[in-house]
Amino acid sequence: xxxxxxxxxxxxxxxxxxxxxxxxxxxxxxxxxxxxxxxxxxxxxxxxxxxxxxxxxxxxxxxxxxxxxxxxxxxxxxxxxxxxxxxxxxxxxxxxxxxxxxxxxxxxxxxxxxxxxxxxxxxxxxxxxxxxxxxxxxxxxxxxxxxxxxxxxxxxxxxxxxxxxxxxxxxxxxxxxxxxxxxxxxxxxxxxxxxxxxxxxxxxxxxxxxxxxxxxxxxxxxxxxxxxxxxxxxxxxxxxxxxxxxxxxxxxxxxxxxxxxxxxxxxxxxxxxxxxxxxxxxxxxxxxxxxxxxxxxxxxxxxx
Amino acid sequence: xxxxxxxxxxxxxxxxxxxxxxxxxxxxxxxxxxxxxxxxxxxxxxxxxxxxxxxxxxxxxxxxxxxxxxxxxxxxxxxxxxxxxxxxxxxxxxxxxxxxxxxxxxxxxxxxxxxxxxxxxxxxxxxxxxxxxxxxxxxxxxxxxxxxxxxxxxxxxxxxxxxxxxxxxxxxxxxxxxxxxxxxxxxxxxxxxxxxxxxxxxxxxxxxxxxxxxxxxxxxxxxxxxxxxxxxxxxxxxxxxxxxxxxxxxxxxxxxxxxxxxxxxxxxxxxxxxxxxxxxxxxxxxxxxxxxxxxxxx
Numbered sequence: 001x002x003x004x005x006x007x008x009x010x011x012x013x014x015x016x017x018x019x020x021x022x023x024x025x026x027x028x029x030x031x032x033x034x035x036x037x038x039x040x041x042x043x044x045x046x047x048x049x050x051x052x053x054x055x056x057x058x059x060x061x062x063x064x065x066x067x068x069x070x071x072x073x074x075x076x077x078x079x080x081x082x083x084x085x086x087x088x089x090x091x092x093x094x095x096x097x098x099x100x101x102x103x104x105x106x107x108x109x110x111x112x113x114x115x116x117x118x119x120x121x122x123x124x125x126x127x128x129x130x131x132x133x134x135x136x137x138x139x140x141x142x143x144x145x146x147x148x149x150x151x152x153x154x155x156x157x158x159x160x161x162x163x164x165x166x167x168x169x170x171x172x173x174x175x176x177x178x179x180x181x182x183x184x185x186x187x188x189x190x191x192x193x194x195x196x197x198x199x200x201x202x203x204x205x206x207x208x209x210x211x212x213x214x215x216x217x218x219x220x221x222x223x224x225x226x227x228x229x230x231x232x233x234x235x236x237x238x239x240x241x242x243x244x245x246x247x248x249x250x251x252x253x254x255x256x257x258x259x260x261x262x263x264x265x266x267x268x269x270x271x272x273x274x275x276x277x278x279x280x281x282x283x284x285x286x287x288x289x290x291x292x293x294x295x296x297x298x299x300x301x302x303x304x
Numbered sequence: 305x306x307x308x309x310x311x312x313x314x315x316x317x318x319x320x321x322x323x324x325x326x327x328x329x330x331x332x333x334x335x336x337x338x339x340x341x342x343x344x345x346x347x348x349x350x351x352x353x354x355x356x357x358x359x360x361x362x363x364x365x366x367x368x369x370x371x372x373x374x375x376x377x378x379x380x381x382x383x384x385x386x387x388x389x390x391x392x393x394x395x396x397x398x399x400x401x402x403x404x405x406x407x408x409x410x411x412x413x414x415x416x417x418x419x420x421x422x423x424x425x426x427x428x429x430x431x432x433x434x435x436x437x438x439x440x441x442x443x444x445x446x447x448x449x450x451x452x453x454x455x456x457x458x459x460x461x462x463x464x465x466x467x468x469x470x471x472x473x474x475x476x477x478x479x480x481x482x483x484x485x486x487x488x489x490x491x492x493x494x495x496x497x498x499x500x501x502x503x504x505x506x507x508x509x510x511x512x513x514x515x516x517x518x519x520x521x522x523x524x525x526x527x528x529x530x531x532x533x534x535x536x537x538x539x540x541x542x543x544x545x546x547x548x549x550x551x552x553x554x555x556x557x558x559x560x561x562x563x564x565x566x567x568x569x570x571x572x573x574x575x576x577x578x579x580x581x582x583x584x585x586x587x588x589x590x591x592x593x594x595x596x597x598x599x600x601x602x
Contacts, residue, residue: 035471036471036475037470037475037478037479037482039478039482040470040474040475040478041470044470087433088433091429091430091433094406094429096406096424096425096426096429097426097429114406115406116406116407116478116481117478117481119401119404119406119407119429120401120470120474120477120478121470122433123397123398123401123432123433123436123468123469123474124469124470124474126433126436126437127436127465127466127468127469127470127474128465128469128470129465130437130440130461130462130465131461131462131465131466131469134458134459134461134462134465135458135462141454142453142454142455142457142458143454145454145458146444146454146457146458146461147444149440149444149458149461150440150441150444150445152437152440153437153438153440153441153444154437154441156433156437157433157434157435157436157437157438157441158344158349158350158353158434158438159344162349162430162433162434163345163346163349165430166346166348166349166427166430167346169426170346170348
C-alpha cells in the first residue's frame, strides 16, 4: 500500500485544483456568450463566473481521467454540472426561499438583476446545461452522452436535488428530525450533484459499469462527509476561523450531526465516511486516483 | 400554381377529421403523463408537478404536433410519445414560473388557481425546477432505443433545451417583463412560435428527417404557433388599444399570410402523401377554431 502513501505525499493538490479551476473558468466563460437579450445572459454569467472552488467540475474531470479519458472529453459535462449548481444557488437565494442578500461575498443574483430575471437566469442555466452536454461533448459515443444526460437529469429533479430541498424546507423548525431524514436531505441536496459530477466524468471517460458504480459510491460518501465536517466545524470553530458566522446552525435551530450524534460520534462517522470513500478508490491506479484521494482529504481535514 | 398532387392533398386535408385524431391522441398523452409522474417522497413536490402538467382541459397541441411530424416521415408514434410528454413537462415548468408573483403575478391559469396559489411560491419554483429535468429524463428513459438512434435523441434534447432557454421561451418571458415598444401579442406570439417550432422539429428529428426537411418543419411550426397566438389575440379583441403596431384588420391580414406560409412549407412534403394531412389540418384549426378541443377528448 506504499504506492498510495507516495502519491499522496508527492501530489500537489493545491496546484492541481488551481490549474483545473482555471481550465473550467475559461470553458464556462466561453460557453455562455453575452448575446441578446443581454440582461439574462449577464445575469447567467454574473453568478456562473463569480468564482468558487469548482469542486464539482473538478470531480467530473478527475473521474474522467481516472478511468482513462482525456480532460477535454469531460469539460462540457463539468461545465454543465457547475451551471446546475449555480442555478440551484440562484433559486435558493430568492426571497421566497432562503432570502439571502450575499453569496460568496457578492450581492446575490436577484439583488443585482431583480427576482424575475434571477428566476429566468436560473431556468436558462438549467436548460443550457443540457444543451451544452448534448452539443459540445466531442469524441464520445452518442449512447454514452445520452446516458449522461439521463444521469444528470435524475440527480437534480424530484428524485435528487429538488427532493433534498423540499425535505429541508419541510424540516425547518421541526424538533424531531431523525438521522434518517437528515441523511436524506444531505444525500439529495449535496451528494446527488457530486454523484452526477463523477458519474458523468466516468461515463464520458469510457469507464466500465463497475468503475462507474464505485465512483458513484465514492461521491455519496464524500457528499455526506462534506456535510458532517461542515456541521462539526460550525460548533468547534470561531466565526473568525470559519470566515462566516459560527454557531449559525444552533441559532437557526437546524438539525445537525453533532446535535443528533454528539461531537465525538460525529467525528467517528466522518472517519467512517473517509474510509468508505477511499475504499472505493483502492482498486484504481494509485497515481491516477491521487486527485480524488487528495480531494477526500481536503474535504475531511479542512479548517473552514 | 400548385402541382396536381399538392392540390389533391390540400383538398383532402380540408376533409381530414382532426377532431377525432386530436381527441384520441389527447387521451393517450394524458395517460402517459399520468404514468410519467408518480407520487414519490416527498409527495408535495410531485403533487405540485402533477397539478400543472395534468391540468384539466389542456389541449396538448405541442405533443400532438410532435407526433404528427414524426408520423409524417413514417416514424412510429411509440417513438414520439416520450418526447411529446417531455414537451408538456418543460412547457408546464415555464408556465409555473411565468405565473409567479415576481413575474406575471397570475393567480390563475386556464381557469384554475396557478401553481403557487395552491402550493406556495417556494414549491412552485421547485416544481418548475424539477419538471425541466424530468422532461429530459423521460426522453432518455422511455424512448425505445430500437426505434430512435441515440444521435437523434441528442439532437432532440438540444432542440428542446434551446427552445426553453435564454434565447427561446426564457427570452420571450424576459421581453414580456421588460415591456417596451412591442405590440400586445408580440410576446405570446414569440412563446407560441417557439413551442410550435420545437414540437414540429422534435417530431422530425425523432423520425430521422433530412436537414432541409427539419428546416421546413421549423418554419412551419413557428408559423402555426404564431398564427395560433395571433388568432387568440383577434378573438379576445386585444387590438383595440391605441398605439399598437397593427389593428385588427392588419392582424387578420397577417394571420392569412401565416396560414399561407405554413401550408406552403407543407407543400414541400408532397412525396409523403396523406401522412401530411394532420399537419395541414392544424393550420386551418389555428385559423378557424372550427371545433372545441376540450370536447374532442370527450
